Amino acid sequence: MHKADLIVGLQWGDEGKGKIVDMMAQDYEVVARFAGGHNAGHTIVTNGKKYALHLIPSGILNPDAVNIIGNGVVVCPANLMKEMSQFDNLEGRLWLSDKAHLILPYHQMIDQAKERMRGDKAIGTTGRGIGPAYADKISRSGHRVGELKDVETLFVKIVEYLNQNRPVFEAMGVDVPSENSLKEDLERYRDGLLPYITDTTQMIWRELREGRKILLEGAQGTMLDIDHGTYPYVTSSNTIAGGACTGMGLSPKQIGRVTGIAKAYCTRVGNGPFPSEDFGPDGDRLREQGHEFGTTTGRPRRCGWFDAVAIRHACALNGCDQISLMKLDVLDGFEKIKICVGYEFEGERIDYVPYDLEHVTPIYETFPGWEKVEGIDDYDALPDSAKAYIETIERVSGVKVGIISTSPDRNDTIVRP
Structure with a gap:
């Protein structure tokens, strides 16, 4: 049986999945x-x-790859x-599931309101309408991409929905779009997207049957999963490997090699x-050196040390075969580098992620830093202190670090056999 390989983020998103998907997509x-x-x-x-x-999936930069946005x-x-x-000649190279749900302008207004x-007590969402669109999906009042094939019917359904919820929207300070602007938007969406809409479930089954090599790409990270992340400070979808099955229409038996992506911090x-x-200053330095x-938002990210407890948890949830360790070069020049190897929780040391992650205290191991790994593409050429750091991550997580990135460029990557 042919299987689809999977790339998944192991932290809170922003792990550098794009570089690895781009590299592997070749x-x-x-x-x-x-x-x-x-x-x-x-x-x-x-x-x-x-x-x-x-x-758009990162495979779009491979001119020979077909790219699918799943349901x-x-x-x-x-x-x-x-x-x-941004791209030319997308027809035949990009496909959009007719079962994917639409984010409409009022979803973004609701999100921000x-x-x-x-x-x-704000969650810290991007305000892009993601949560309200998923909420409508789950409450069975959402609209799917395939409905753009019949804009007249879709328009009537949305107007009905807006009228039913108008008192709620007004109480929240949300401006309901006019019928004219709504109709114009829907027609524009139809005209722009119709050539790309298809039944991607049937498509990916066919590609598997025909022996095509398929790579599945997630978004965000494991610790933002709606079920297994730090709820309620999470995203609104299942970001873990299981989400690839429901999000594409695949069975668990059709998932092949799983690569988990993590930053070196x-x-x-x-x-x-x-x-x-x-x-402190180390967090500020990580932010500056790591850009x-x-x-999506331009917001400064909160920065800290590698959390090997959370990585072990994420690797178990996803069934990882290997870890891809990104941005090792950002740690260049640090005199001391730390890894969180356990938590103190309710007076005890624990080595797992508890329900209440808010009240754990990290337990660190400290390592000597190194001068420079930037641009190195051979594992043996890494400084001994960098190798010791990587081997500790492997020991605590229980998963091999198979790929190591030493700069943003695709070529500056160590692939270990």
């Missing part, structure tokens, strides 16, 4: 995105040119069309628990 014929929305961002640097992708994704048509405008209402955007966060500002 060897795959199909690259498919299975969850999330345009709140995700992959920054890819190829031949010195930078690309920021939000909805588990929530799609903002305006943003997708804007992103598509709810965050304002939460005040200092840790970052988080938005609010919520982050045990290994560093509030840790959101691809």
Whole structure:
């Protein structure tokens, strides 16, 4: 049986999945995105040119790869069309599931209004309408991409929905769009997207039957999973390996090799628990050296040390075969480097992620730093202290570090046999 390989983030998103998907996509014929929305961002640097992708799979930079946006994704048509405008000749190279749910302008207004209402208890969403679109999906009042094939019927359904909820929207301070602007938007979405809409479930089954090499690409990270992350400070979808099955229409038996992506340190955007966060000069230095500002929002990311407890948890949830360790070069020049190897919780040392991550204290091992690993593409050429750091990550996580990135460029990557 042919299987689809999977790349998944192991931390709080922003792990550098884009570079690895881009690198690996050169060897795959199909690259498919299975969850999330345009709140995700992959920054890819190829031949010195930078690309920021939000909805389109990173395989788009391989001219021979077919790219699929699966049913588990929530799609903002305006943003997708804007992103598509960067590329030429997308027909036949990009496909959009007719079962994916639409993010409409009022979803974004609701998202931003709810965050304002939460005040200092705000979740820290990107305000892109992701949560409200998934909420409508689960409450069975959402609309799917396939409905753009009949704009007249879709328009009537949305107007009915807006009228039913008008008192709620007004109480939240949300401006309901006029019928004219709504109709114009839907027609524009139809005209821009119709050639790309298809039944991607049947498509990916066919590609598997025909023996195509398929790579599945997630968004965000394991610790933001709606079920297994730091709820409620999470995203609104299943970001783990299981989400690839529901988000693409695959069975667990059709998932092949799982590569988990992690930074050599840790970052988080938005609010919520982050045990290994560093509030001092080291955290500031990680942010500056790592250019840790959101691809989608531009927000500065919270920075801290590698959390091996959370990585072991994430590797178990995802069934990881290997870890891809990103941005090792960001640690260049640090005199001392730390790894969180356990937590203190309710007076005891624990080595797992508890329900209440808010009240754990990190337990660190400290390592000597190194001068420079930037640009190294051979494991044996790494400084001994960098090798000791990597081997500790392997020991605590129980998973081999098979890929190591030493700069944003695709070529500066160590692939261990």
